[in-house]
Amino acid sequence: MPAPETRRKSAGIAGNLACRHGPSPAGCTRGLAVSGRGRAHRPARRAVPARRARPAPPGGRPGRDRRRGRARIPRGPRARGGRRRAPHRDRRRRRRRVEPAAPDPAPHARRGPREGRQRRARGGRPRARVRRRSGARAPHPRQRRAAAGGRRRRARRHRHLRVAPGRRGRVRKSRGSPRLGRRAGVHGPGHGVLVAAARRGAPRGARRPPPRRRRAADVRGGGRARFRRAAGRLAHGDAGDPPDRRYRRPAPRPDRARRRPALDGQGGAAARGRGRWGSGGRCRGSGCGPRGSGTGRGGPPRRCRRRRRARAVGAGGRRHPRRGPDPARRARRRRADPLRRPRRDRLRERGALAARGRDPRRPRYGRDLDARGNGGLDWPRGGARVIAVEEYTGRVMADAQPLPAEAVPVSDARGRTLAEPAIARLEIPRFDNSAMDGFAVRFADVAGATEADPVALRVTADVPAGSTLDPAIAPGTAARIMTGAPVPAGADTVSPFEGTVGGLADSLGTALVWQEPRAVGAHVRRRGEDLKVGDEVLPAGTPLGPLQVAALVAAGIAEVRVARRPRVLVASTGSELVAPGEAPGPGQIPDSNSTLLALLVADAGAEVVGCARVDDDPVTLTRLLAATDADVVITSGGVSAGAFEPVRQALEGTVSFEKVAMQPGKPQAFGRLPSGALFFGLPGNPVSVAVSFEVIVRPALLALQGRGEVHRPTLRLPAACGWRTPDGRSQYLPIAVDRDDPARWAVRPATAGGSGSHLAGGLGRAEGYAIVPADVAAVEAGDPIEVILIP
Ligand SMILES: Nc1nc2c(c(=O)[nH]1)N[C@H]1C(S)=C(S)[C@@H](COP(=O)(O)OP(=O)(O)OC[C@H]3O[C@@H](n4cnc5c(N)ncnc54)[C@H](O)[C@@H]3O)O[C@H]1N2
Ligand code: MOO
Numbered sequence: 041m042p043a044p045e046t047r048r049k050s051a052g053i054a055g056n057l058a059c060r061h062g063p064s065p066a067g068c069t070r071g072l073a074v075s076g077r078g079r080a081h082r083p084a085r086r087a088v089p090a091r092r093a094r095p096a097p098p099g100g101r102p103g104r105d106r107r108r109g110r111a112r113i114p115r116g117p118r119a120r121g122g123r124r125r126a127p128h129r130d131r132r133r134r135r136r137r138v139e140p141a142a143p144d145p146a147p148h149a150r151r152g153p154r155e156g157r158q159r160r161a162r163g164g165r166p167r168a169r170v171r172r173r174s175g176a177r178a179p180h181p182r183q184r185r186a187a188a189g190g191r192r193r194r195a196r197r198h199r200h201l202r203v204a205p206g207r208r209g210r211v212r213k214s215r216g217s218p219r220l221g222r223r224a225g226v227h228g229p230g231h232g233v234l235v236a237a238a239r240r241g242a243p244r245g246a247r248r249p250p251p252r253r254r255r256a257a258d259v260r261g262g263g264r265a266r267f268r269r270a271a272g273r274l275a276h277g278d279a280g281d282p283p284d285r286r287y288r289r290p291a292p293r294p295d296r297a298r299r300r301p302a303l304d305g306q307g308g309a310a311a312r313g314r315g316r317w318g319s320g321g322r323c324r325g326s327g328c329g330p331r332g333s334g335t336g337r338g339g340p341p342r343r344c345r346r347r348r349r350a351r352a353v354g355a356g357g358r359r360h361p362r363r364g365p366d367p368a369r370r371a372r373r374r375r376a377d378p379l380r381r382p383r384r385d386r387l388r389e390r391g392a393l394a395a396r397g398r399d400p401r402r403p404r405y406g407r408d409l410d411a412r413g414n415g416g417l418d419w420p421r422g423g424a425r426v427i428a429v430e431e432y433t434g435r436v437m438a439d440a441q442p443l444p445a446e447a448v449p450v451s452d453a454r455g456r457t458l459a460e461p462a463i464a465r466l467e468i469p470r471f472d473n474s475a476m477d478g479f480a481v482r483f484a485d486v487a488g489a490t491e492a493d494p495v496a497l498r499v500t501a502d503v504p505a506g507s508t509l510d511p512a513i514a515p516g517t518a519a520r521i522m523t524g525a526p527v528p529a530g531a532d533t534v535s536p537f538e539g540t541v542g543g544l545a546d547s548l549g550t551a552l553v554w555q556e557p558r559a560v561g562a563h564v565r566r567r568g569e570d571l572k573v574g575d576e577v578l579p580a581g582t583p584l585g586p587l588q589v590a591a592l593v594a595a596g597i598a599e600v601r602v603a604r605r606p607r608v609l610v611a612s613t614g615s616e617l618v619a620p621g622e623a624p625g626p627g628q629i630p631d632s633n634s635t636l637l638a639l640l641v642a643d644a645g646a647e648v649v650g651c652a653r654v655d656d657d658p659v660t661l662t663r664l665l666a667a668t669d670a671d672v673v674i675t676s677g678g679v680s681a682g683a684f685e686p687v688r689q690a691l692e693g694t695v696s697f698e699k700v701a702m703q704p705g706k707p708q709a710f711g712r713l714p715s716g717a718l719f720f721g722l723p724g725n726p727v728s729v730a731v732s733f734e735v736i737v738r739p740a741l742l743a744l745q746g747r748g749e750v751h752r753p754t755l756r757l758p759a760a761c762g763w764r765t766p767d768g769r770s771q772y773l774p775i776a777v778d779r780d781d782p783a784r785w786a787v788r789p790a791t792a793g794g795s796g797s798h799l800a801g802g803l804g805r806a807e808g809y810a811i812v813p814a815d816v817a818a819v820e821a822g823d824p825i826e827v828i829l830i831p
Contacts, residue, residue, distance in 0.1 A: 425699070426699040426700070426701045426706070426768070426769075427698055427699070427700055427701065428700075428701050428814075429700055429701060429702045429735065429770050432698060432700045432708065432710075432736070433735065433736055433739065435710070436710055436736055436739075436740050437739060437740060437743055437750075439712065439718065439740075440718065440739075440740040440741075440743040440744050441743070441744070442459070442603050442743065442744060442745065442746035443603050443604040443605075443606060443671060443744050443745065443746075444603070444604055445459030445460065445601045445602060445603055445604065445746075446459075446601065446602065446603075446604050447599050447600070447601050447602075448599065448600060448601075448602055449598065449599050450589055450592045450593055450597055450598060450599060450600055451589075453584045453588075453589050453592070453600050453602060454584055454585065454586065454589055455583070455584065455585075455645045456583075456584050456600075456602035456603070456605070456645065456745070457581060457582065457583050457584065457602055457603050457645065457742070457745040457746050457747050458578055458579070458580050458581065458582045458584060458588075458600055458601070458602055458746075459580060459601045459602050459603045459746055460580050460600075460601045461576045461577075461578065461579050461580050462576070462577040462578045462582075462591075462592050462595070462597050462600055463574060463575070463576060463577065463595075463597075464571040464572065464573055464574060464575045464576075464577050464595035464596065464597070465573060465595060465596035465597060466571075466573065466594070466595055466596030467567055467568035467570075467571060467572050467573055468568070468569075468570035468571040468594050468595060469565050469566070469567055469568070469569065469570065470567065471526050471567050472526065472527045472564055472565065472566055472567050473505075473523075473524050473525060473526050473527060473564070473565050474503075474521045474522065474523055474524065474525050474527055474534045474563060474564065474565070475523060475534065475563040475564065475565050476523055476534050476536040476537075476563040477521070477522050477523050477536065477537055477544075478520075478521065478534050478535050478536035478537045478538075478539070478540070478563070479497065479499065479518040479519065479520055479521060479534065479535045479537075479540070479547075479551045479553070480503065480513060480518060480519045480520075480521040480527050480528050480531035480533075480534055481497060481513070481518045481531055481532075481533050481534070481535050481551075481553070481557075482513060482515060482530070482531060482532060482533070483532050483533040483557060483559075483560040483561075483562075484515075485497060485515060485516060485518075486533070486535060486553045486556060486557060487556060488556060489553050489554055489555065489556045490554060490556070491554045491555075494540075494541055494552045494553060494554035495552070495553045495554075496550055496551070496552050496553075497516060497517060497518040497550065497551045497552075497553060498516060498517050498518070498550060499517070499518050499519065499520055499547065499548050499549060499550065499551055500512075500513075500514075500517045500518070500519060501519035501520070501528070502519065502520045502548060503519050503520065503521045503522070503525045503526065503528065504522045504525055505522050505523065505524035505525040506524075506525070507525050507526065509528075510526070510528050510529055511528050511530075512528070512530050513528050513530030513531045514530070518531070518535075518551050519531065520547050520548060520551075521534060527564050532560050532561060532564070533557045533559075533560055533561060533562050533563065533564065534557075534562065534563035534564055535551070535553050535555070535557055535562075535563075536563060538555075539553055539554065539555030539557070540552055540553050540554065540555075541553075541554055571594075571595055575595075577591055577592060577595045577597065578591065578592070579748070580746065580748070581746055581747055581748025581749075582748065583645065583742075583747060584600070584602070602745075603744070603745040603746040604745075605645060605646055605647040605745065606646040606647065606671040606672045606741055606744045606745065607646070607647050607649045607669070607670045607671045607672070608641045608646045608647065608648055608649060608670055608671070608672045608673070608674060608741070609648075609649055609650040609651075609652065609664075609668045609670035609672070609673045609674070609717075610634050610637040610638050610641060610648060610650065610651045610652070610674050610675075611634070611650075611651075611652040611653070611654055611661070611664060611673065611674070611675045611676075612631045612633045612634040612637075612652070612653045612654070612675070612676050612677060612724075613653075613654050613655075613656065613661060613675055613676065613677040613678040613686045613687060613724070614631075614653075614655070614656060614677045614678070614724060615655040615656040615684070616628050616629055617629065617630070617631035617653050618630055618631065619631060619653065620632070620634075620635050631653050632726055632800055633676035633677070633724065633726055633729045634651050634652070634653060634676070635651075636726065636729055636730060636733075637651075637674055637676065637722075637729060637733065638651045640730070640733050640737075640738070641674070641741065644737075644738050644741040644742060645741070645742070645745055645747075646672070646741045646744075646745070649668075649670050650668065650670065652664055654686065655686070656678065656684040656685075656686050657686060658686040658687075658689035658690035659690075660686070661675070661678075661686045661687065661690045662690045665690070665691075665713055665715070665717075666715075668715065668717065669715070670717050671717055671718065671744065672717055672718045672719075672720070672740075672741065672744070673713065673717050673718070673719050673720070674720045674722065674733075674737060675687050675709075675719075675720070675721050675722065676722050676723070676724050676729045677722075677723065677724025678721070678724065679697060679707045679708065679709045679721045679722070679723055679724075680707040680723060680724075681707075687709055687721040688709070688721075691709065691711070691713075691719065691721065694711060694713065694714070695709050695710060695711025695712070695713070695719050695721065696709065696710060696711050697709045697721070698710070700736075701768060701769045701770060701814055702731070702735065702769055702770045702771075702772060703766040703769040703770070703771050703772070703797075704723070704725055704727050704728035704731050704732075704772070704797030705722070705723060705728045705731045705732040705735065705736075705772070705797075706723070706728075706769065707723045708720075708721065708722065708723070708732065708736065709721025710736075718740065718744075720732075720736065720737050720740070722736075722737070723797070725797035725798050726797070726798065726799075726800035726803060727774060727796070727797040727798070727799055727800070727802075727803055728797040730774070730803055730806075731772040731774075731797075731809065734752075734772070734809065734828070734830075735772060738750070739751060752828045752829075752830075753828075754811065754826045754827060754828050755826075755827055755829070756824045756825065756826055756827070757777070757785050757786060757787045757824070757825055757827050758784065758786045758787070758821075758822050758823065758824055758825070759786065759787055759788070759810075759819050759820065759821055759822060759823045759824075759825050760778045760786035760787060760788040760821065761788050761789075761821050762818060762819050762820045762821050762823075763789055763818070763819050764818060764819075765812050765816055765817065765818055765819060768814055769814055770811065770812065770813055770814045771810070771811070771812040771814075771816075772809045772810070772811060773789055773790075773809060773810040773812065774789070774790040774791065774799075774802065774803055774805075774806030774808075774809060775787040775788060775789060775790055775806060775807065775808055775809060775810045775825075775827060776788060776789075776790045776805055776806065776807050777807050777808070777827075777829070787808075787810055787825055787827055789810075790802050790803070790805045790806035790807070791803075791805065791806075806830070807829060807830065808827055808828045808829040808830045809827070809828050809830075810825045810826070810827055811825075811826045811827070811828065812825065812826075
């Protein structure tokens with residue numbers, strides 16, 4: 041049968057304590073700190089059965105009980121009936137934290153059973169105590185002496201303190217030192233003494249968080265550190281504090297503050313580091329004596345069976361700080377080397393850069409992503425940071441490089457974008473031709489003609505448009521000529537019918553010109569005055585609308601090179617969606633987004649190769665994406681924070697999900713799919729889709745087509761009324777234009793609901809978007825507003 045666990049007996053106030061410095065606590069001559077760890081007064085080791093230790097079942101309990109052959113101690117907060125042995129991790133943490141210490145206000149304090157119950161009643165856990173396992177070796181007397189020496193030295197150093205630096209809050213039963221006790225604002229001898237270092241200066245009544253939260257906070261450097269910071273603020277003794285709050289602690293010095301681990305969450309090593317060997321504390325490895333054991337002057341650890349690296353930062357996080365330079369110097373050197381900077385510095389730096397709008401961890405599109413854009417795999421997910429619209433669109437645009445060019449007949453070029461400049465093959469006009477119906481004349485003949493004294497010319501030829509004739513024009517003669525017809529070489533001016541007495545009547549006989557042409561060459565269009573052969577008709581990047589295509593034709597161009605149209609797959613996600621025109625059942629709505637997107641994509645010159653609707657199962661979307669050969673995939677919905685977000689679930693880790701500082705359109709996804717397709721995951725709300733397309737997708741689609749200008753022109757119009765704007769986000773408000781006063785158009789929200797992103801009906805009344813910058817708190821009537829009008 042395994043032996044019952046033995047432990048030191050818990051001694052009450054007047055417990056069975058033996059002290060090396062005196063026969064009892066009362067008789068201690070040293071006045072050193074007493075605690076579970078930094079205790080100068082150690083009780084006589086007396087093996088007594090653990091209270092309420094349950095006997096193990098025959099054969100022992102599974103696991104280590106059986107292995108170690110000892111009674112199992114019930115664990116966990118629920119096992120309150122038995123003495124709780126702190127989890128190993130906690131024991132280690134406590135050991136790390138131990139700071140053998142300053143003169144303690146309660147040198148012989150011990151926790152008694154009543155105090156343990158009080159603690160539990162407050163929701164705390166019993167303070168685990170360091171016990172030596174049955175059979176564990178006692179420290180060698182030399183180790184004990186060395187440890188005691190270290191404690192004494194540190195105690196001397198901190199004599200001015202009332203509470204040892206770095207000591208955690210503890211509840212101790214103590215006879216206490218009346219002097220210190222009173223000055224520290226604690227109760228006198230015989231009472232439970234609250235010496236809570238972590239709570240020093242904390243508001244009265246402040247409670248420590250429950251253990252689980254404390255542990256979590258430790259890991260994050262959050263809750264407890266915050267608590268301590270709050271405590272620290274008061275702890276330095278604000279003048280207005282009541283005297284019992286004004287604990288005398290050394291004022292924070294920059295170096296000390298930097299070193300103090302508990303208050304600033306930074307590495308503990310430097311804080312405790314003393315001398316050449318670093319921490320001056322104990323090695324946390326089991327079986328390893330206190331640092332400096334055996335030498336009394338610090339030194340390398342003798343041995344350590346567990347050489348696990350500690351989690352804490354810096355030398356103090358090591359089980360055995362390496363032999364080497366002073367840790368503070370080493371930390372400075374590390375900071376100087378960007379590749380070896382301590383994590384806290386990197387984090388600090390990242391915070392600073394993030395505040396400037398760039399997170400250095402984040403790959404930049406077009407630069408840090410590999411050819412397939414897979415750098416995105418390492419992107420931080422679900423970033424809490426809201427990024428500016430410009431930053432987000434900047435990333436998108438960096439990845440939207442023009443697709444390869446192709447040649448198309450001009451007749452099919454409408455809506456395409458020139459990939460190369462279009463060069464004129466013909467002159468415009470092709471030849472000198474008449475701008476008017478009338479008579480081709482010699483200016484000298486008609487100079488000085490007036491109504492009172494008209495000039496009569498004999499008509500010798502008739503030149504219609506398309507004529508190949510070039511009749512001679514002798515002095516005193518003229519040729520009848522139509523608009524666009526080549527001007528005979530002998531004529532230099534055209535006199536329109538309106539400047540003659542007879543006009544078209546008798547126009548093949550005599551022309552009686554009464555109006556003198558304004559100059560030589562009047563009404564003659566000169567060859568090549570618009571374009572000459574070889575001139576650039578249109579530059580690359582020009583979108584080809586009707587006007588542009590016509591110019592190409594006029595310049596004799598039959599075929600142009602244009603960027604390939606992006607092939608776009610549109611997919612709406614949502615199990616609530618039914619096809620357009622289909623009657624929706626309960627909980628269902630028509631899928632308007634796929635229609636909206638498909639039309640917007642076509643308007644942007646891209647080709648819709650698929651228009652799909654998928655349910656909220658990410659597998660469905662994954663299959664769809666795996667099967668597509670599109671250049672671009674645009675989805676709607678499924679990118680925010682819900683339980684059924686197929687886009688997020690299917691693509692998290694492949695593309696980046698961001699919160700963009702725009703309203704609507706905050707949740708966005710963008711990246712490159714394994715197929716190479718650019719992916720845009722737009723939020724599902726219909727207005728969000730329209731706005732996101734306008735602000736993010738359309739410019740990218742145009743850029744893929746090599747478009748020179750990807751943004752619509754904006755104009756400033758006054759607001760017809762005021763409206764609310766979102767906090768910290770640029771607003772893209774669907775607007776209608778008031779045209780009552782043609783000299784002063786004004787804009788107003790297209791829907792009564794303002795910028796509600798679900799107002800799919802109101803979207804139909806929108807003529808464009810008002811763009812209100814993020815820092816504008818509200819729009820007042822009459823404010824000039826930047827507006828995009830959507831044709
Ligand atoms: N906890 C949070 N919830 C939400 C956040 C957030 O940051 N935290 N953001 C909100 C914002 S802003 C938006 S926008 C939406 C975007 O959500 P999803 O992208 O996941 O879109 P869904 O939830 O799928 O749909 C939103 C809405 O739009 C309707 N919808 C979806 N698809 C269509 C379609 N094809 N045709 C018509 N209407 C569609 C859908 O029924 C929903 O009503 O998230 C907020 N929530
Ligand atoms: O940002 Mo959401 O797109 O407002 O509705």
